[in-house]
Every structure is written in structure tokens, then in C-alpha cells.
Amino acid sequence: MTAGRGTVRAAGIERRGAAADIHPLELPHPRCGPGQVLLRVSAVAVNHVDTFVRSGTYPTELAFPVAVGRDAVGVIEAVGDRVDGFAVGQQAWTNSLGFAGRPGATAEVVAVDVERTYPLPAGVDPVAAAAALHPCATAALAVDRHGALERGETVYVAGGAGQVGSAALVVAAARGARVLASAAAADAGYCRGLGAWTVLDYRDGELAARLREAAPGGIDVQIDTSGHNDLETAVELAAPRGRIVVLSGPASAPVLPAGKLYMRDASVRGFAISNATVDELARAARTVNTMLAGRQWEPRHVLERSFADASWAHAQLEAGNVRGARIVLVPPKTAG
Numbered sequence: 001m002t003a004g005r006g007t008v009r010a011a012g013i014e015r016r017g018a019a020a021d022i023h024p025l026e027l028p029h030p031r032c033g034p035g036q037v038l039l040r041v042s043a044v045a046v047n048h049v050d051t052f053v054r055s056g057t058y059p060t061e062l063a064f065p066v067a068v069g070r071d072a073v074g075v076i077e078a079v080g081d082r083v084d085g086f087a088v089g090q091q092a093w094t095n096s097l098g099f100a101g102r103p104g105a106t107a108e109v110v111a112v113d114v115e116r117t118y119p120l121p122a123g124v125d126p127v128a129a130a131a132a133l134h135p136c137a138t139a140a141l142a143v144d145r146h147g148a149l150e151r152g153e154t155v156y157v158a159g160g161a162g163q164v165g166s167a168a169l170v171v172a173a174a175r176g177a178r179v180l181a182s183a184a185a186a187d188a189g190y191c192r193g194l195g196a197w198t199v200l201d202y203r204d205g206e207l208a209a210r211l212r213e214a215a216p217g218g219i220d221v222q223i224d225t226s227g228h229n230d231l232e233t234a235v236e237l238a239a240p241r242g243r244i245v246v247l248s249g250p251a252s253a254p255v256l257p258a259g260k261l262y263m264r265d266a267s268v269r270g271f272a273i274s275n276a277t278v279d280e281l282a283r284a285a286r287t288v289n290t291m292l293a294g295r296q297w298e299p300r301h302v303l304e305r306s307f308a309d310a311s312w313a314h315a316q317l318e319a320g321n322v323r324g325a326r327i328v329l330v331p332p333k334t335a336g
């Protein structure tokens with residue numbers, strides 16, 4: 001695919017639909033409006049949520065035709081009026097594209113609101129950064145904003161070896177919490193290496209009893225990244241004023257024991273990163289940049305493909321074929 005004058009190459013959709021509906025697009029070269037930067041995209045992540053936006057499972061405004069994808073890392077190509085703190089040539093990232101009417105990430109150049117743009121720490125590889133952004137930002141929101149985790153508290157991350165779960169272990173350990181995790185037995189060492197004190201096999205039929213032994217005073221913050229959302233057990237395990245963070249399993253319909261919940265002042269807090277405010281995203285971005293700069297967390301495997309593989313990438317994610325890996329798309333090479 002070759003871009004015509006005044007256009008950029010992209011991968012996207014003209015209506016909500018299946019992964020197979022993603023195809024190459026040629027979009028008008030974006031204008032850099034006031035309060036915006038133009039980002040020449042180096043790498044784009046493929047996330048579960050991108051498939052939800054594409055299919056309509058997550059309802060949001062889309063201005064068709066639209067490129068798919070929300071997280072992009074790139075180089076600033078132009079800076080609009082009323083923009084301070086960013087310069088042409090600087091590496092930057094955003095995780096706010098492709099929903100709420102904003103253009104999508106899988107395009108050679110994209111206009112980004114500066115309030116949703118963050119500097120990339122020096123020396124960080126753009127592909128590695130793109131892979132890490134979504135799990136790290138989600139983990140930061142889950143632990144800090146919605147879990148309100150405090151030093152010395154006990155946190156339990158179900159699915160501690162997954163992308164969001166493993167990033168959450170790192171954030172929680174950095175906050176000085178006592179970190180419990182569940183994972184497949186083969187992933188116990190991985191979770192311990194990221195800061196989990198106790199790792200339990202999620203296939204163990206006695207998991208709830210073992211968690212009770214590990215946290216006799218109850219668990220202050222519970223984060224289930226597996227989407228199972230067993231709230232009956234979670235409420236049983238909650239400490240007084242415990243927070244149960246729900247972030248996955250869009251089709252799950254758990255039973256909530258309301259009496260036990262309110263009698264221990266516990267709460268269930270759902271969140272989707274798409275609803276995060278600009279301030280919440282900026283706070284999470286500071287944590288993400290600390291994690292990137294210190295190489296505190298990165299995915300175990302990154303599959304690097306080109307924009308032309310966007311349809312394939314969505315299909316792979318939806319089929320559950322990318323266990324333990326993150327897919328990152330890079331733009332096509334420019335001729336000449």
C-alpha cells in the first residue's frame with residue numbers, strides 16, 4: 001500500500017463488525033489543531049478493548065472510517081498552538097485513541113490532544129513501550145485509583161501471571177503492600193519475581209481456604225483479572241472496608257452477597273480505563289513512565305507485526321491464541 005499526497009496509511013474499519021472487516025485505509029493527513037501534537041506513529045498495541053470497540057461490545061462514538069487501536073508510541077512531528085512541554089522530534093505516547101470520537105492509533109500519523117500525550121522516557125524502545133502501556137496503565141488505575149491501596153495493606157491479584165495481573169503485582173509491591181496472587185502452578189516463580197509474597201494455584205479447589213490462611217485479617221484490595229468475578233468468595237475474604245475491583249468479564253453475572261458486603265463496609269468498584277478522566281490517566285501515566293524507565297515490568301513475549309496484520313491480530317486475541325504475549329503493530333516501511 002502506498003500513500004497518496006496528503007494521506008496517511010492506516011488499518012481500520014468503516015462500520016462496527018468482525019476482525020475480518022479491518023482493512024487498509026488511506027486517511028487524510030491529520031491537521032494539528034490547537035492544543036494538539038501530531039504523532040508519527042512507531043508502534044501500536046493490540047488490546048482486548050480494541051476488539052470490544054471494533055465489534056461494538058464497548059459502545060463509543062466512532063467517526064468512520066476510523067483506524068483501530070488506542071495505544072500509540074511515536075515521534076512528535078508538529079506541535080499546535082497552546083502546547084507547552086513538547087517539541088518536534090521528541091518521543092511520546094498516548095493511550096486515548098480510537099474511541100470517544102478520537103482518531104485511531106493504527107495510522108502513520110495521528111493528531112493527539114496534548115493533555116492525553118505523555119513523554120516517553122529516554123532509552124525506552126517504542127515497541128516494548130507500546131506493549132506495556134495498557135497493562136501498566138490498567139494496573140495503576142486498579143491498584144491506586146480504584147483499589148486505593150495503602151502501604152502495609154494486603155492485596156490479592158487473581159490472574160497474577162496475566163498482562164494486567166503481573167503489572168498489578170509490580171505496582172502493588174512498589175506501594176509497600178503485602179501481595180498475594182493466584183496463577184497457574186508453572187507461573188508461581190514468575191509472580192514471586194515480580195513481588196508476590198504468596199502465590200496460590202488458581203486450579204486448587206481449596207484456594208479460598210488458602211487465601212484465608214494467608215490473610216487471616218482479611219484482604220484489603222482484591223483485583224480479579226480473570227473475569228470470573230466470584231463475588232461471593234471475594235466478599236467472604238474481604239477485610240473490613242475491603243475494596244473488590246472488577247475490571248474484566250463483560251458477560252459475567254456474579255452473585256453479590258449484599259448483607260455481608262455492607263456489614264463489613266466493603267465495596268465493589270468496577271472500572272473501565274476508557275472512562276478514566278484526563279487527570280486519572282495523567283496520574284496513571286506517571287506510574288507507567290516510572291515502570292518503563294526502570295524496566296520494572298514488561299510482557300514476557302511481544303509479537304511484532306505490521307499494520308497490515310491488524311485484522312489477524314484482532315482475530316488471534318479473540319480466539320484466545322496469544323496467551324502470555326502482546327501484539328504490537330508497526331507502520332509499513334516508507335518507499336525510498
Ligand SMILES: NC(=O)c1ccc[n+]([C@@H]2O[C@H](COP(=O)([O-])OP(=O)(O)OC[C@H]3O[C@@H](n4cnc5c(N)ncnc54)[C@H](OP(=O)(O)O)[C@@H]3O)[C@@H](O)[C@H]2O)c1
Pocket residue numbers: 048049134135138158159160161162163164165182183184202225226227228246247248249271272273274323324
Ligand atoms: N477494565 C479495564 O479497563 C481493562 C483494561 C485492560 C484489560 N482489561 C481486561 O482484563 C482482563 C485481563 O487482561 P490481560 O491482558 O491481563 O489478560 P491475560 O494476560 O489473558 O490474563 C488473564 C489471566 O487470568 C488467568 N486465569 C484464568 N483462569 C483463572 C482463574 N480461574 N483464576 C485466576 N486466574 C485465572 C490466566 O491464566 P492462564 O494464562 O494460566 O490461563 C491469565 O494469566 C481481560 O478480560 C481484559 O479485557 C480490562
